[in-house]
Amino acid sequence: MYLCVRNTGDQIYNTKYEVDSLYLLIYLLAKIYLQSSNQYLRLEGSLWPIVYPFMYTYLFFSFVFFCSDIEISRGQAPKPIHILAKEIGLLTEEIEIYGQTKAKVRLSLLERLKDQPDGKYVLVAGITPTPLGEGKSTVTIGLVQALTAHLKINSFACLRQPSQGPTFGVKGGAAGGGYSQVIPMEEFNLHLTGDIHAITAANNLLAAAIDARTLHENTQSDKALYNRLVPLVHGERKFSAIQLARMKRLGITKMDPKTLTADEINKFVRLDIDTSTITWQRVVDTNDRFLRKITIGQANTEKGFSRQTQFDIAVASEIMAILALTSSLSDMKERLGKIVIANNTKGQPVTAEDLGVTGALAVLMKDAIKPTLMQTLEGTPVFVHAGPFANIAHGNSSVLADKLALKLVGKEGFVVTEAGFGADIGMEKFFNIKCRASGLIPNVVVLVATVRALKMHGGGPNNKCIFVVGFLSFPIQNLKLVSDGCSNLLKQIQITQQFGVPVVLALNVFRTDSPAEINLVCEIAKQSGAFDAVPCRHWSEGGRGTMELAEAVRKAANQQNNFRYLYDLELPIVEKIRIIAQKIYGAQDIELSPAAQSQINCYTQQGFGNLPICMAKTHLSLSHMPEKKGVPTGFVLPISDVRASIGAGFIYPLVGTMTTMPGLPTRPCFYDIDLDPDTEQVKGLF
């Protein structure tokens, strides 16, 4: 149990506050004028010449004095990771250093600390997000900075590793921002310790094995297949361990390869994969839209066995979900073996184990299973482990990281983790899938909202450009828009309450929010049943700006906890989907496509009916229609297809059309990303 982390946060404020005082003067002048009009302002027509000078002064100072995220990240030298590891009570033999700022933590730690009581478990979730994100990662980091570096309470942040696809595409990185970041942010946002690459390698080895096996079965006799699968080595044929396991599943109890009958050989050598049922896709960690639908196997060497398939973004791989949900190396290996890749021609599931690839997948993933230790800007510990994309995956960081962190912080400490997108998406999966897998019970939910997002939910414009949104469209107090938009906040609070966990609203404050707006949101939240509601200024102030939140979370964690899952696993798949659709999304009902219905029947008949549900749904609305903000009602949720991740352990229905591969825009982020070859510094990551 660690007791202190040296607060290295103070030094970063010095230069910042000097700049701020000048900036604030200009800002206030602009604010006084603008607030006097007290109306929703679009800078058109006659107002333009008046606002112009203010805007430019603001912009000038913003750009001259304000630092970008990567500049802030670079401005703070991270402490050597072995020092941090020592501070939080890790033994030298429990870490594997990766450079100066990252270390993998061995799972043996769980065994050493098994008698240590767990700390408090806090989930950060959000309202339905706007295209800009509401700042869940920054709140998570701000909160642990406040707890550890300022209130001197042990805490740990558990974050997800970002995908390189969006980092080089549209979204940028996911290290937090401003004065609430994981540093060095370029390490966090790039290869990290290679976990996603390992997932890609494992995923694609399995994919290659499927098609190669199909080809070999299609072009060889039973005898030829058998002679190759059980080859003559030193005059003898022997089954490998994985082959004996398959024989057992087939009900063949013989140990000597010579004694198999022709029929048994046929059963043994032929997986008879029905290629039309293959659900295992290849993956890349790149936004490559041209791989959304492809035809493979068109070279002559593949003898005409071409088929249509697709690539997904790597983080959507079932192996990522397995990594997030597994509890140990042996559990991971077992899950990898259980992955169902297709049905055979008799409609029975074919697994990775049947392909003989379980051990190889486990070998490829043996290092990825260890969480990566990094630090916040204020020197507090962070685990980075497993992946994002809560819309098409479960989008939570790993069970193992949370478990290790809960032991490390000790009974009075706090572990803060984040669920992707809105509470309806990431949090629902956190409770029903991740908590079920881990057996852990969360103590508090922190729900993140911003005034500008609530305005959008209240009917404000949808503008993707951050700065223009931040200043030009929303600088003016508009209590009506805010109040209307709080419907979404209210709904997300209600969703959280269904799980019986106290909820604290963290209002991520921007400079453009007025005090009246901030008060209004906090009041509404409290009236809606939130345990507390506090404004947070972590982006501009780091941990100091989140101390009020930290106090509120500490109090909420001592509340009585009536945690419960939303549905019973034993219910039929359709029922479980309906419960989520109605109780979480507010749908009237669900509508299954014939394909979805037939898949559900198939999985139920195969014995997979009692798994939890991982919905693949847009994150931009409570409904399946991204443009419907606020709280849509009266809709029927269309389930277009249903897949199964048997290794990960869930059924995932696809709501409407969900792409599992993002694309690159006309001007991707990479236009601004550069490397200074002399200083080796990265530019343009955000």
Place this chain on the structure above:
Amino acid sequence: MYLCVRNTGDQIYNTKYEVDSLYLLIYLLAKIYLQSSNQYLRLEGSLWPIVYPFMYTYLFFSFVFFCSDIEISRGQAPKPIHILAKEIGLLTEEIEIYGQTKAKVRLSLLERLKDQPDGKYVLVAGITPTPLGEGKSTVTIGLVQALTAHLKINSFACLRQPSQGPTFGVKGGAAGGGYSQVIPMEEFNLHLTGDIHAITAANNLLAAAIDARTLHENTQSDKALYNRLVPLVHGERKFSAIQLARMKRLGITKMDPKTLTADEINKFVRLDIDTSTITWQRVVDTNDRFLRKITIGQANTEKGFSRQTQFDIAVASEIMAILALTSSLSDMKERLGKIVIANNTKGQPVTAEDLGVTGALAVLMKDAIKPTLMQTLEGTPVFVHAGPFANIAHGNSSVLADKLALKLVGKEGFVVTEAGFGADIGMEKFFNIKCRASGLIPNVVVLVATVRALKMHGGGPNNKCIFVVGFLSFPIQNLKLVSDGCSNLLKQIQITQQFGVPVVLALNVFRTDSPAEINLVCEIAKQSGAFDAVPCRHWSEGGRGTMELAEAVRKAANQQNNFRYLYDLELPIVEKIRIIAQKIYGAQDIELSPAAQSQINCYTQQGFGNLPICMAKTHLSLSHMPEKKGVPTGFVLPISDVRASIGAGFIYPLVGTMTTMPGLPTRPCFYDIDLDPDTEQVKGLF
């Protein structure tokens, strides 16, 4: 300059020799009987019952007492990598630790040691390989073990990082074997420090950028493209640095985006990629034969702009060649920008720089540029950097690793590096491409041969099964076969001599080779002009088994060196190809396909005519016909196509049909690969 490396090699021999004495007794009994017949023996018919008992005794002891490569690797605890780093004179700030056994070495070291004289530079090459490999990696490691751990001369091995494709496919790993290995071999053979993953990520980001850009150009007006490429940010449009560079190339000198004419905007926004000329392929580090020819872009979102393309194995990426040939971070960035991905519709080259992705590629590769330090079984230092596949790539380790190592060993020290496949393939490229890029001059070539391979070149059977080959087919002395097969050895010695570097034959001895065979090969080699020829027993004895070779190499390194390139860069492309075909492969002439001729004309006209040549040719024969062993003559080399790697800096002609993506066999290596979840040990890697 480092002076001592603690020899940790001794302890590994203890158990080994105890086992060996028992084994040798049995082996000698068998040998005495078998050699008495002195004929080429196939175990058929009447001999079978006589040989049977010997064979089984041999097999029994081999299996009971002999260790597999991974068991040997695991039997020796590697010293902590920071200790090794210190021993060889690296400063703490010059290394980045990756776990206990790997470290990346910073390029700043080159600057610190710039006044240090270089050591001797030794290349290990081979005869035309048989499917089993002749042991170049083991000789390389055995040689540095002998030099450093036994003769106390500073030395460094520079090896290539293996591809995971063959590791899980047919070939297994590439860490060496027996008592001449890089340890831990599972670290070496798996993700290492992520370099190949970084190459894959960079390669595929560029590929995704190409297709996305084509789609956006095909579906947007000039104005829409311009507005997106040079977006309005805070009321202003500004060109990014990479865009200004493109403007300059287009001859547009304006700085203000507002002032461009419609014609200039058209020129600026349209790369007008002729998709039929795209030579940039996607890559995966998996043997996935179904990706050899594919159709991409078939989803509705890609609006019908589908096209046929392929995936290559990741190590064949031009970015791997750039990594191997680059001299610094700024040189790498420049090379990445110069990559030509296609022609535009006017026949002009389109580059990565035109796509605005140079900086992002450099950022993805910023860690991969640092060589990885590991160690041999006897604790001597090894750099692992850049990749294999000398048939479809240049197949040499990196210039940077060699340069760093040459400084580290000091004037009297030795750096031993390996070129892939036969001397006609890897060594030719080493001299003409890699040495030209580095400016380094090799002192000695070590040519590796085995008796069993020479027998195959002499007309013996081609048998892929290692043990059956090793014992059943070649146990009997057959001087005629050996002598005939030496034609290939002679030819490879002659090839080496054309470059003016002294050559030492290293005969990798197997237990089944007779003294007469060994002597014969060494005699023929010396008569053919080799400086020396010595048998090596590094596989079974480690560095002790290669001390004679080490002495020979030391003497040869003091010989006069008349190093010269094979061809003048200023010659026309066709002439350079012809020189390689005739002087190296022994071809009568070359024959260009119309496609190849037209590509050569195009590259010459584009100004790329003065680059060196990187032939893509089978490694299994001096000719283009894999089945032709020995020294084929009188053949005409067919050049089916010609490509250009402008960033790497070479033209690569394709000889006949060369696949750039291996496949998985019916029973891939992965059937035997497993992970023990309790001990975390890897099984079945070799």
